[in-house]
Amino acid sequence: MKKYKLLAILLMIIGLSTAVAHGAVRASEIIYASTAALGASKTATFMVKTKVSCNQLGTTKYTLYKKGGTKVAAGILNDYGSGSLHASSVNLSPFIQSGNSYYVAAYFYADGETSSATSGTISY
Amino acid sequence: MPHDQNQSENISRDKLLHAQEDEHIANTISEDDLEKIIQAELGKQEAEVDVELLNACLRLHERIHKALSEWELARSQKKVHTGLIKTLYHKNNAGYTKRIPLRGLAFAASILLIIFGSVWMDRANFSTGSSKDQQQYIVVGIGQNEVGLVRADDIKRDSKSATFSNTKEIAPFLGYDIALPQWLPEDLELQVVTVVTTEQADTVMLTYKNLQGSVIIDVTHYSSREGTGIAFEQDERGKPVVLNSGATVYVADNLNSVWGLYQSKDLDYFIDASGFDERTLIKIFNTIGDN
Numbered sequence: 001m002k003k004y005k006l007l008a009i010l011l012m013i014i015g016l017s018t019a020v021a022h023g024a025v026r027a028s029e030i031i032y033a034s035t036a037a038l039g040a041s042k043t044a045t046f047m048v049k050t051k052v053s054c055n056q057l058g059t060t061k062y063t064l065y066k067k068g069g070t071k072v073a074a075g076i077l078n079d080y081g082s083g084s085l086h087a088s089s090v091n092l093s094p095f096i097q098s099g100n101s102y103y104v105a106a107y108f109y110a111d112g113e114t115s116s117a118t119s120g121t122i123s124y
Numbered sequence: 125m126p127h128d129q130n131q132s133e134n135i136s137r138d139k140l141l142h143a144q145e146d147e148h149i150a151n152t153i154s155e156d157d158l159e160k161i162i163q164a165e166l167g168k169q170e171a172e173v174d175v176e177l178l179n180a181c182l183r184l185h186e187r188i189h190k191a192l193s194e195w196e197l198a199r200s201q202k203k204v205h206t207g208l209i210k211t212l213y214h215k216n217n218a219g220y221t222k223r224i225p226l227r228g229l230a231f232a233a234s235i236l237l238i239i240f241g242s243v244w245m246d247r248a249n250f251s252t253g254s255s256k257d258q259q260q261y262i263v264v265g266i267g268q269n270e271v272g273l274v275r276a277d278d279i280k281r282d283s284k285s286a287t288f289s290n291t292k293e294i295a296p297f298l299g300y301d302i303a304l305p306q307w308l309p310e311d312l313e314l315q316v317v318t319v320v321t322t323e324q325a326d327t328v329m330l331t332y333k334n335l336q337g338s339v340i341i342d343v344t345h346y347s348s349r350e351g352t353g354i355a356f357e358q359d360e361r362g363k364p365v366v367l368n369s370g371a372t373v374y375v376a377d378n379l380n381s382v383w384g385l386y387q388s389k390d391l392d393y394f395i396d397a398s399g400f401d402e403r404t405l406i407k408i409f410n411t412i413g414d415n
Contacts, residue, residue, distance in 0.1 A: 027259055027359035027378045032340070032396050038351040039323040045283070047320070049329065051340060051381060051396055068145065084340075085318045085329050089283060103351075115355065120264045122351040 028113050030054065036062075036106040036119040042093035046077075048108040048115065050084045057081065057110035059088040067101035067121050080109070098124050135161070140180050150184055158185045182253070252374075252387075254362065260355040261362055261376060263387070288317040291330070298326055302343050305395075307411040308332060309404055312339055324352050337399015339408070344392040356385065356394070365402075368410045375402060384409055 035047040046059040058080035064073040073095040079088040096102055101123040108115045135157055143150040158181045165178045252263050286297055295301040297319055312332040320327045330341040346352070362376035365384070373384040373393075381398040384405050393412060397405045 028357040029379045031357055032378060032381075032383065033342070033354055033356045033394065035352065035354045037322070037324045037353070040348075040350075041323055043323060045322045045324065047322075047327070049342065051338070051378075051398060053331075083287075083318065084316075084331060085320060085327070087283070087285065087320050087322060089322070103353075115260075115357065117353050117355040118262075118264075119353040120349075120351045 028115065030110050030113045031108065031115045034106070034108045034115040034117040036104055036117040038092070038102060038104050038119045038122050040122075042091065042096045042124070043089050044092050044104045044106075044119070045087060045089045046106040046108070046117075047085065047087045048110055050110045052111075053082070053084050054111040055082055057083070058086045058108070060107045060109050060114075062090060062104055062106040064092055064095055064102060064104050067103065067123075072096075072102065096124055100124060137174070137177055140177060140184070144180050144183055153184060155185065179253075179256070254358070255355070258360040259358065261358050261374065261385070263354045263356070263385075263392075264352070283320070283322045285318070285320040288319070290314065291317060293317070294319060294328055298328070298345075302328060302345070303413040304330070304341065304343075305408045305411045308339060308408060309334065309336070309400060311335070324348050324350075337397065339398075339400065340394075340396040341408075342392070342394040342396075344394075346390050346392075349390075354392075356383070358383075365406060367406070373406075373409055375405070386412075 030050050030052060031048060032051050033049045037045045044062060046062065048057055050057055059077045061076045063071060066072050077088055101121050103119050103121040105116065105118045135153060139149060143153055162181050165174060255262055291304065294317060311334040313334065315331045315333050318329045325344050325346045328343045332339045357378045358376035359379060362374055364372045365375045366372050371386060373386045375384045381396050382402050382405050383394065383396040386393040395405060395408055
């Protein structure tokens with residue numbers, strides 16, 4: 001009888017630890033990748049890609065930073081479409097000055113799930 | 125949290141963080157010093173690891189490695205690997221546990237992957253690694269805080285997109301052909317092909333489905349990786365897997381699917397398989413370009 005009790009306790013511990021571990025997982029059932037890119041033309045391109053076809057997916061907002069982390073500009077895009085891939089672009093040339101380096105961060109939405117991506121730094 | 129106790133005596137935390145943005149400071153820090161700090165951080169309990177400092181050291185270490193020859197790289201890999209094993213050995217003999225340090229080994233393996241991952245993958249001009257919470261696999265065209273010179277008046281490509289019902293229409297749209305896997309699990313049917321071209325890259329996404337699950341093939345051809353950052357969703361577990369051709373793919377889980385990513389300088393092949401196992405995924409990768 002003691003053995004069964006011990007087994008039950010062990011199973012409970014395993015179950016609880018699995019639940020805790022699973023709770024820490026933030027990976028997505030819908031989104032598989034998101035992209036933020038800052039181009040030579042000073043246009044930022046954002047893309048969200050999903051494993052399943054979505055009714056609503058797209059970019060919610062973005063922030064442009066100067067190298068070092070100073071916030072230069074931010075905007076709410078709320079540019080959405082449907083399907084498995086959605087791309088948005090924003091002209092950031094009014095905020096980008098020659099001689100400086102910048103990067104952009106973006107936030108994405110796809111049928112209830114969210115994600116984010118940060119571009120690489122580019123010098124102009 | 126006290127940060128300086130285990131650091132190399134001559135290098136402050138601030139100096140290391142600033143070194144990421146200042147090449148002159150970076151040049152004053154040796155590979156040995158970086159490895160000492162990395163090992164000291166890895167020797168701590170996971171909750172006490174200074175992630176910001178560790179990331180800074182790994183980036184600086186990676187930067188040094190990009191300039192190494194193959195022989196120097198192999199020697200350095202061995203040195204770091206030995207150091208990590210020693211660190212874990214000492215940690216395991218500290219008296220508080222006799223279990224095999226699986227978490228520690230997994231942590232060390234992911235650190236090795238972060239250090240050498242981008243160097244293994246064609247020594248290309250982009251950096252890779254997991255996010256702080258290990259929930260995303262990050263690929264950055266030019267590493268953040270590094271400088272990629274771009275001409276502001278460069279040619280601007282028009283962005284356009286289209287969807288097709290078959291693969292024959294991809295080449296006329298892009299103006300070039302792409303190699304696709306020659307094998308897929310039985311009964312998988314092509315649902316849709318989505319093609320998007322932007323200033324930086326052309327993306328082709330093919331979605332296949334059958335009763336068992338679905339497979340997504342995502343091919344991205346870059347005209348420039350500069351300024352591009354991609355976050356691939358994953359659930360803390362990722363590993364390199366070597367294909368029959370000798371090329372390495374990064375493989376990870378994302379809740380209900382398993383995915384793999386192959387990267388060369390200008391090209392990404394990403395394949396996500398829902399309802400199929402890792403063996404099937406690798407089998408698909410192995411047939412890319414087969415004729």
